[in-house]
Amino acid sequence: MQIRDGIIESIGHTPLIKLKRASEATGCTILGKAEFMNPGGSVKDRAALYIVKDAEERGLLRPGGVMFVALYSETARRDVVAARAFIAERGYGSGIADIRAARAEMMTHADGTPLRNVAFFNDFFTTSECRDLLFHVQEHRMTLPAIRDFLAANSLTFLGFEVDFRASQLYAARFPADRAMTDLDQWHAFEQDRPYTFAGMYRFWVQKPA
Secondary structure (H helix, E strand, O other): OOOOOOHHHHOOOOOEEEOHHHHHHHOOOOEEEOHHHOOOOOOHHHHHHHHHHHHHHOOOOOOOOEEEEEEEEOOOOHHHHHHHHHHHHHOOOOOHHHHHHHHHHHOOOOOOOHHHHHHHOHHHHOHHHHHHHHOOOOOOEEOHHHHHHHHHHOOOEEEEEOOOHHHHHHHHHHOOOOOOOOOHHHHHHHHHHOOOOOOOOEEEEEEOOO
């Protein structure tokens, strides 16, 4: 067994798996790179690592700089989680026919239920995007308390969310004392009352003080 020295070193070192049927059909050895076994569960791990490395080598990452972060919300994605559990229970695969069948069955559920609510995501209505939304092998979701604790542990300053104008108005009306809109505990309370506030993602800026 090969042991990697930390998460960073393990990125990209995913196994090659022989695709038996494709190999037999073509008479060639066809291999698939299992990128879903990256630490973040995505081929994007590899790209993200080299973007950061390149920025470091070119001197673009400096003390006092800012970084934009986008993460899935555990609260906003709870209907997606319910739909994935339903899909697994029903035994639907990720092929086009099964995706269409799963969508059709979910649309028979009552309005306001988690399985019907996933139709509010635009990705639900195209097979390729629905596959990524509901049939993804692995997805990491976060809560605002967890983000708050991570930022504090790494001495990062939260600069604010990118949210639509209506959400910012509602937040300001509820928490007028937080004029900078940077109190993550209050944002957490706001999200509990309005769970689809971050239906896209948490999108925010952080800064490492110089």
